[in-house]
Amino acid sequence: MKVFWKKDKLQIIAFNGYGTSNRFYVRGRALEDENIDLGHKGAFKLLVNTWKRFETDEIKNTPIRISLDEDIGIQGKTDHEGYYLINEKVEGLSKHMNEEGWVKFEISFLDTNLKREILRQNRFPGEMLIPSQTARFGVISDIDDTILHTGVVSSLKWKVLINTIFTRAINRKPLEGAADFYHQLHQGKEGNEANPIFYVSHSPWNLYRYLELFLTVNKFPKGPILLRSMSSFRRRRREDDKPQKQKEITNIFNTYPEMSFILIGDSGERDADIYIEISKLFPNRVKAIYLRSVSNARRMARVSNLFKGYKSIPFLMVNKTKEAIAHAKKNGFI
Structure with missing residues (x-):
């Protein structure tokens, strides 16, 4: 039959x-x-x-x-x-x-x-x-372990797998105070700047609606979410080929040549390397770099060493969101 x-x-x-x-x-x-x-x-x-x-x-x-x-x-x-x-x-x-x-x-x-x-x-x-004419700067933020607990630095990525498969987007927890900080950056010092927020991640486009729901439920400012295709995970990358996240950030900088940016990420993967290279490619256009601390002493030490001799841009290793808020206020961002 x-x-x-x-x-x-x-x-x-x-x-x-x-x-x-x-x-x-x-x-x-x-x-x-x-x-x-x-x-x-x-x-x-x-x-x-x-x-x-x-x-x-x-x-x-x-x-x-x-x-x-x-x-x-x-x-x-x-x-x-x-x-x-x-x-x-x-x-x-x-x-x-x-x-x-x-x-x-x-x-x-x-x-x-x-x-x-x-x-x-x-x-x-x-x-x-289209960024508002009132915008003073843009914000480009990583997602994994920057605003969303993912376990991206865990052994064999098992926490990432478990969180993605067995936890609903509405039950995922943002890092404490992150949504409030992003809203303050979006509003800016004048309160009505409408500074654009761009979210970038190494996650595949298959998770777009999942991540979009997480951002909406947790009241993060609305912004483009930029991911990558599953085929890029399988593709063997040439030595001189840049990560997709870096390509996306470069395209944002090229799209808005008159705009400066605050870059936010974490210390667990390659955000520090990408952000330093971006700041060199686009001189005087990175206003500050914030990197979330992660529970991995070796990676934290590596990132600290990267920034030891790099003093041209305000940099902060963030343990608590209130530290980033204080720094942003001191520098006149909010």
Whole structure:
């Protein structure tokens, strides 16, 4: 007897992007809808949801369209993994901004021959950030062990695995005081600066909605979340190739050549090396570097040694968020 499985509906996910008044820069992915419920309780359900996040069915090499209004439409195409990147010069984007600088748009499939049911009447929402004219600086922050407890420095990464698979996003705990500090940085010294916050991580795009929910539930300022593809984990990196996180940060600096930035990370992985190299590539544009302390004496000693002879930029190893807040106030950031 034949068994016919009902095919999943199609969807397009738009990752929050960033750009300028004339540059539209947005990523996303076209996938079958696996009906992942981030609110589910129970170890088995959490395990199933994690499997669904990584066992994706991509809609490959299909044309898509982004619409802002009747006058502005941008076409693109997904790649062999279902990802798309729209990086186009588009005039008049600033007229679509809200007071925080967010530009809303809709994205849809162009191919009418997909012969599959499409969610949301083929109209999927997305947003892109254009920093406000009132912004005095931007903030670029790591996620893992910087604002979210992950166990990224634990032996064999077992804590990362357990936390991701068996803990709901709404139950994950942020580092104490982090959301309040980021809101103060977002508001700035004048209280109305709307300084943009960019979140970067080595995590795969498969965890985008999980991390987005964590940031929302814990009331962090809204900002683009920049991750990497699963294929980059498998790809053998050349010796001269930079980490994806560093490439993302470099692109932000290049997108906003008149803006300076505060860089926030942790002492567990390579944030110190990346941030020092960024500060050398973009002289006088890094206002401060904050690195969270981690419970690994060897890594902490290594980072301390890196900054011993590097005095050109304010640097603070952060044990408690209140230390970073005091430093930011002293330097006139908040």
